[in-house]
Amino acid sequence: MSEAPFVRIEGLTRRYGAVRAVEDVSLDIARGELFCLLGGSGCGKSTLLRMLAGFETPTAGRVVIDGRDMAGVAPHARDTNMMFQSYALFPHMSVARNVGYGLRRAGLSRHDTAARVDEMLDLVQMAPLARRKPDQLSGGQRQRVALARALARRPKLLLLDEPLGALDRKLREETQLELKKIQSSTGVTFVVVTHDQEEAMILGDRLGVMRDGRIEQVGTPVEVYEHPRSRFVAGFIGTANLLDGTIAEDARDHARIACPEAGLDIHVGHTVAGAKGEAVCVVLRPEKIALGAQAEGLPNRVEGRVEQVVYNGNLSMFHVSLPSGTRLRAARANTVRGVDAPGPGEAVTLGWPGSAAVVLPA
């Protein structure tokens, strides 16, 4: 890492009276990266984004974009552009004038503006509707115009606040891939705020999971999903079984976690951080737990009773209650049609390999 990070956020804090919207966030974002800020509502992700855009003044800390300290720089003087959650298109201007607005402000001639507007509208496939007013467009079309407008000035950094939040599911999935494509073809650094963990995983080169104004974990989607660093992250990203236990044995190549809740010592295929007897939390993803015959021969096996089966099409989620009363969720992909699965009330064996569990400090 010889090159300085493109965006450097240091100890950034924003308080409203006693309310801490963003608390001591430090983060580096590389040039050309698509970074997702993920969190529930009120976690401070939008406030953080607005501080990057200059709409909010940090209480403490600083933002450096491409080597320039942004303290005291007004929004209109920054090389960042934002795509708003509501899209915020100018209702009295046509699509073309909306897209060209920032270019005119940047001092481009009428002729150059028109050329760039055409280019942008081609990029988002909105050229045929250039003369329409925003209220004559569908939600998906408005989203495209907003993106084109935000990209038109060729910002160094594009900030997107829930860019796909207002679209229906189908359109959303298509647009996610398109957004990623546009990002890599333009090479602009994107920071995307979203509350949708699935979207963050699809879009982001890396994600930052936020909670109560702080960043809980930063990493690639794989890192964050497979190696969550806290209980919160494990529960927030995807589905997870969380079991409490204590470290019973920590050897060179494996460990055992005593877990009365599950009724067994969980065998883990790697060493764990922590001393013997220390309380830990074991994270088990449902898709890593095998059922019935597939559980045979696995080092961790428990007997339970199926309480509920939730059929999801591509996979089924089995809610299994253990003798201790703890419920585990196990997922099975519905790869073969008509295979009989254990139904509610039936006894079932669950099993998982030593690589399945992630052990966190409790």
Place this chain on the structure above:
Amino acid sequence: MIRLAATLGFAFLYAPILSLVVYSFNESRLVTVWGGFSTRWYGALLADEQILDAALISLQVAVASATIATVIGTLASLALARHGRFRGRFLLGGMVTAPLVMPEVVVGLSLLLLFVAMEQAVGWPAGRGFVTIVIAHATFGAAFAAVVIQARIGALDRATEEAAADLGAGPVRVFLDVTLPGLAPALVSAWLLAFTLSLDDVVIASFVTGPGASTLPMVIFSKVRLGVSPEVNALATLVIAVVSLATGLAAWQTMRTRR
């Protein structure tokens, strides 16, 4: 049942006005006796210098005061809606709308006292007349304008202003390019409302006017005191037409933007 109630309600409200309009086309000099259809009183009206002068003054006062009222109302609304908490915000909010509920006699009298005191203290306004009526009408017109404009500011998407700033527009450009066009329908409504109110007012104008500046309602009022003439009916009909047109436009503007 509802239809009957509505009919009665409308009759109660508009029968007097309708009879006035009908009698303005009366041939007879006697107001209460129908003597056949005629437009002679409209003709007589157009030949009446006093009335034509008063109408001109009324229109000038209405245009000037409505314009001032709209500007002040816009500034007050923006201050209230956009500048968060500042010292005196609560007071401003209350005072802006106070003229709406203040009796006209009180407003008229207080303005008269103010103008007299100011003339003695600073020599302006010198005497009372056109200028003082405009100021007085702008005062209460601004209150109505502020109410109309504030409602619109609340409905504006703040993010569009931020978007303009984000795209490189300084504060003035943001106001001219985004805020003002967004407010335009409300500004038109507010102006028309203030214009109508100014055209209607007789009480406040009577207090603050001076020699040579009689507005149309004042002239009508003094004429009626000498007995109702069919000419006044014709004049009143024209006033109703102008006022209805203005309020109709204002309502249409509001409806169009709500859509």
